[in-house]
Amino acid sequence: MDRHFRHILAGTMLILIALCNLPAQSSSAQTAAPVVKGMVLVEGGSFKMGVRNSTNTDEAAHDVTVSSFYICDHEVTVGEFRAYMEDLAGLKTEAEYDGSGYVFRDGTWVKDAQASWKNPGFAQTDEHPVTMVTWMDAIEYCNYLSIMEGLDPVYDIDISLDLKLEVKADLSKNGYRLPTEAEWEFAARGGILSKQYTYIGSNNMDAVSWFKKNSGDTTNPVRQKMPNELGLYDMGGNVYEWCHDWYEPYKAEPAKDPAGPVSGKYRVLRGGSWNSLPNELRPTTRAQGSPHYAASNIGFRLARSCGTVTAQPQTPKAGSAAPGPGSAGSAGIASLKGMVPMTRVEGGTFVMGSDSGEANEKPAHTVTVSTFLIGTYEITVAQFAKFVEVTGYVTVAEKGRGGYVYENGKWVLKKDATWRKPYLVQTPQDPVVLICPEDAMHFCNALSEAEGLDPVYRITESTISADLSKNGYRLPTEAEWEFAARGGLKSKGFLYAGSSDLSEVGWYSANSNKSTQPVGTRKPNELGIYDMSGNVWEWCQDRYAPYTTEAQINPLGWSQEHKKVLRGGAWILGPSYARVYKRLSEEDDVTDYTFGFRIVRRP
Structure with missing residues (x-):
């Protein structure tokens, strides 16, 4: 039996078993289901996808229209992915299952049987983007979040009668998914707010991207560089991001909400990574990889269609944390x-x-x-x-x-x-x-609380006092x-x-x-x-x-x-x-x- 088949079958069974074992929820508990923070609404529009006057069919410009959708302002973090893995105890990623992950060592990419999302070959915190996840790992994560939040799962992972792995996707459903390549490029360019920057959010790549020159040969915590016009972080650099589509050369015809061919050999990757050269950080640059490929420069970002909830939310098992931005189990502030x-x-x-x-x-x-x-x-x-x-x-x-x-x-x-x-x-x-200063001080106190620091300001209805000896955020x-x-x-x-x-x-x-x-x-x-x-x-x-x-x-x-x-x-x-x-x-x-x-x- 194919190793990918065995892994996906085992993973799918674990998710189903775990979800079936969840306790029944009252209606009040259902409304408190975990919600992924940082989802940004991208207003739909038309744009020229690819590179104008390009002789390379891989990037040839063509007219594309996308409908409105949601995309997360940050790449999925180690902390968020850890919460998922801990909730489904026993689940392994493809790299953990068969030791197939790749790391960059001595100037080349090599397979490392010990490499995994927990051990990508460099130090990381829960704030770093998760890596060493395959396309299949990513869509399983998407389905899990959809079920936990009462959304309709997008991906149907099935085993055919001749024991072949089949993945079907219904992008009209409102669950979490990977962005289509067209959605990804439209969002990276800044959507309808685009200022046509050379890189994603700026003409100065250092301001918006972690790449070969400034990354230190490692991923860096998400949301440390400046966002693009839509408030999206790290779409250029840090990690390559899986897209929904199978890869194929562009067609010249105009397209509305394209989602790639129905089958293929490689899935699309976008955005460049910590190991990339400047040319790879452009919003038009395309890459591709096997849906079972895992490497220390590949992660993913969540997207959702604008749909209507029809399922009922679930809650994680007792003692586990619901995924959220920044770190495992984080919510709100x-x-x-x-x-x-x-x-x-x-x-x-x-x-x-x-x-x-x-x-x-x-x-x-x-x-x-x-x-x-x-x-x-x-x-x-x-x-x-x-x-x-x-x-x-x-x-x-x-x-x-x-x-x-x-x-x-x-x-x-x-x-x-x-x-x-x-x-x-x-x-x-x-x-x-x-x-005004009072507004700024409230912002500072909230950020201090979020990071476990001692707030500088004591704010009441009539007075504001400050203790600058404390380690929280403040005005200079x-x-x-x-x-x-x-x-x-x-x-x-x-x-x-x-x-x-x-x-x-x-x-x-x-x-x-x-x-x-x-x-x-x-x-x-x-x-x-x-x-x-x-x-x-x-x-x-x-x-x-x-x-x-x-x-x-x-x-x-x-x-x-x-x-x-x-x-x-x-x-x-x-x-x-x-x-x-x-x-x-x-x-x-x-x-x-x-x-x-x-x-x-x-x-």
Whole structure:
């Protein structure tokens, strides 16, 4: 009997036995069934799939229309897959069953009988994308999740009378599945929000992808790079992702919701991996593999059709964890874990301010700051939306205060201006705006809770206090902000954050097209931090106070005023506002469509 037949038969029987042994559920328990967090609705549309003017039929451009569908914002993680494997005790992946997994060793791919999703040949945590899973392993996982959540399973895995393995799929069903190749490319390109980037989410591959140059020859935790226009992470690099389709060369005819041929030898793989060269990270690059092939650079991502639930949900066996984003058994606020990429800033001493600057930038004075971590990017619309989705938080602007926008040469208060309605055209990858410090502090506390850190802020209906000795997320002090913007210990003395040519590193009035722009799309500064000059003003922890001449260690500005410091300049303003020592202050309950934030924490 074929080894793949034996494995799939055994796996299918284990799933059926486990599900049959689940206790009966009351209707109230059914509504509490596990739900995969991070599923993003991709509005349907038409696009040119493949490469225009290509002579390679493997990538030849052709017109494709896809219907709306859901796709997960992250690749399935080790933690999520572990929860599934532990719930179905005794289940083995194909690589575990027959020792057929491949690892990259000494510059070549070799079969390793000990390799598996638990042992891919490099260190990993529950936040890394799972690897060493075959196409068959992936669809079994999809069916399991569908049954657990009361959705209709897409895949029918059967054994024919002549003992051949048959997989039939009904993509009209609403259960979890692999994305079709067309869905995958449409989502990778940014769907109807596409900005036609060379890579997936940016023209700067370092900002969005883990690949051969920057990966360290290993996978990296999901959602550490910037997402694409739809808020999807790691679609370029980290791991190749299985698609639903059998591979075949493209046809020239227009197609609607194509799902590949009905049979074939190889299944499609997309996206490139930690071991890939830049050309493999394009949204159009195709790869293929046997549905029984497992390697340490291959994983998968979940998708779903937009359908109607007809089945009843189940629950995992007692003592096991329901799959969720980030780590095994996580749900709710825990899904925020690892959402914000951070850059380490080694502590040091520098001269803060400028004696040649404006009055509030003087006098220049010596400041020492301790080591800290700072957000590599400004907090994006997608990240803030996920926080709101999980917590139900309502911003100060949304409670009726609104915010300011610039109209006809003056700033005008718009009562309906909020981060959801910023009076700008934004993508999920743009920095969130119309945020005040209280909003940012709630975001910080939620992220601290998600990662098991001690929240910095104590927030009541009437007061907010902060304990900066705690290790949770917070706003940067003004000194930390300027030290990081200048490049820390690697500073080259630039006027702006990363260059003396603002157009290289920042979005401002001359290049922003009168709006915010996706974070990470200009060059970073000496520390690899993006957008510290331009794009949006960033709130700091300090209350505004004049400088003094005294040398200071870890200063925190304080005064009787309720004005807080903002730093960095904005998309609507000229170069002078983007200087690394430029200071602005504003009442802490006021916001406008140039105000955003970035976060820090202790190491």
